[in-house]
Amino acid sequence: MTDIVVTGLGLVLPCGDGVEAARASLASGVACFAELPAELGEGRGAICASFNPVGTIPPMQLRRLDRCSRFAWVAAAQAFDDAGLDPKSGSGDRTAIAAATMTGGSEATEAFLRPYYERGPAGASPMVFPNCVANAAAGHLALAFGLKGPSTTQLEREASGFAALDQAARWLRMDFCDVALVVGMDGLFPMLGTVCGAAGLLARHGDPDRDSGRGFLCGEGAAALVLERSEDATVRGARVRARLDALAHRSALGPSGRASALADAVAEASPRTPQRWIGGANGHPQLDHLEAALHDTRGAWPAPLHPKLLWGEFGGSGAQLLAAGLLVPAESVLVSGPSSFGGQWALRWDGVQG
């Protein structure tokens, strides 16, 4: 099977923009939660407070973009730069976008509906409506970078990023494209907290803590990975950040089968002990129990790092986990992708350069 490699990485996270900020955050283990500003909701969450699109997104475009599209744009710009690619110089014609989101479009939908309900059709903004679709960010990225390959936006709750990467790898192997941008993005908005709070998903006191069963806190951000076929990367002399060794997906018919589905996915992706392990625990029992069941059967494995306990839930819909696995040099890294959706995922990077 054709080898797929990562040649570019970009991150916008509550801990700051860029790979260095993410690396430092994981090393410190300091959580990024704070009281939310009123325009983003109530309670606590992890916001991209230092996010700065100036100089990357032209002012005219910035005005038109919703929050998660702005994050995606900056993360993608970092990733292309990191890969040494300028899509507008020609490679964009054969560049795919595989996007992942849990909340994409929802922020704009709330922004569109509130004035509509107050003022009727006069309150409906034709500027805001196009951002109400989940694939709005992919469309903005296509315009920004001149990307003309195939595109998908995958919604698979917390593991959307894994599904996007899977499709990107398939398109590369099918020769649908030469480069694939995998990007996961989410932005905070007031109704997100309302929904998650009403569903009892949020940590009500203090920050999320694995195994405490208190719930998660919402985060935001974007993670972008540039994927290429290994042979193409070699030919153009690209620096390879890691090789995609395995990606496994298992589904369960109901909640009771999710733990074994995740365990099977992990067993397939990583039959050998990985040097590092990135996990998807978020502080809520729904996912934490899935991760705990894994740990119980893999006592000899390295203790996993759980980035969502620092950066919040959402915030890339799983793509931030995939990116977290690329931050520190390692012979192999397992990334487990538990989900409250039926599909459970696991991925193994090899030869991570950090």
Place this chain on the structure above:
Amino acid sequence: MRRVVITGLGAVTSLARGREATWSAMLAGQDGLGLLTRLHLPDEPAQLAGQIAWDEPRVKRQTLCETWSRVALAEALDGWNPALGSRRMGVFQGAGTSGLPIPEAYLAALRDGLPAPRMAEAAYQTPCTVTDALAAVIGAEGPRSTIMNACSSSLLALGQAWERVACGDLDLALAGGAESLCTTTWAGFSSLKAVDPAPNRPFSRNRAGLNLGEAAVQFILEPLEQAQARGAVIFAEVLGYGASLDAHHPTAPHPDGDGARRAMTQALEMGKLDSSGVDLVSAHGTATPANDGAECKAIRATLGKAADTVSVTSSKSQFGHTLGAAGAAGAMAATLALRDQVVSPTLRLEDPDPDCNLDCTPKHAKERKLCAALVNAFAFGGNNVSLALKRWEGR
């Protein structure tokens, strides 16, 4: 790569409940558009919709999209209980606005000072809830994919499903999509001035926009050898698909249909199909001024001389624009056309636009020899998908 065939097809549309009833109505030139009753939006200028007649009690914890998708799936299975390995079966769904009515009701209640509905349900009624539910019906523990590509979602779902069966990952793939009307899309398309208050007129000189609609359409895809071994009815063969981005505008298509052309060309290449072999294009055909001309240019650029004889049709003239389900609805029209050798009509096409100088099957169904078809679905973000289908001739 394995050959992949369609062995199941179910539909719930504004024309009828059921595939054959819908198809008969399409061929008879019936109109699925009627007065909007699903939503109460009296201030909106447009009040016509392709609305599914559904007066049955709402099933608890199910969106309409899920309920209709279950009905369509039952028809697609036609009593077959696929006793295949559960991990060899996958579900691929194109999603539109399933679940949106919950936050809409919440905001409306806030406005009216009424007790807010329980928002907890919104956390669980996401589009991938439908995918999960359908997987449970057939006992599928293989891949699940929920695609949110707006109006091309369900056609990409068919493409992904084809991919997985063709490459041997799966022995059965359920693919399709569903859409129910909601305030967001109604008000949104209206704000873009993309809605025609009158019945839509694809490819017409005086076309003035779309009407929104509802549908749920589900397909069963299998490898040919398996379908033949179990004696399944084969509707058509899926040859492949293409996908592209315009990189041109957030909502408007490239004026020359450049992205659409690339998607169609890729579908032909993937399907090893010569442009001269295409007899039918089940078009995106929204009846918006920008889309139809660009799509016809793209068809001509893709097919070359074959465009002079190809039949083009827009099922949106009968269903309205069913957004997340539109690609699957168009694929249904093409699949059944290939089976029965007859093209469903484009309604109300009395004064063709010179920019749409193709045989767009005006007003009446047309019997003709049909060997292969392309199905188009385009979306916001300049997102284009095209699917190649071939008539099943028994070998």
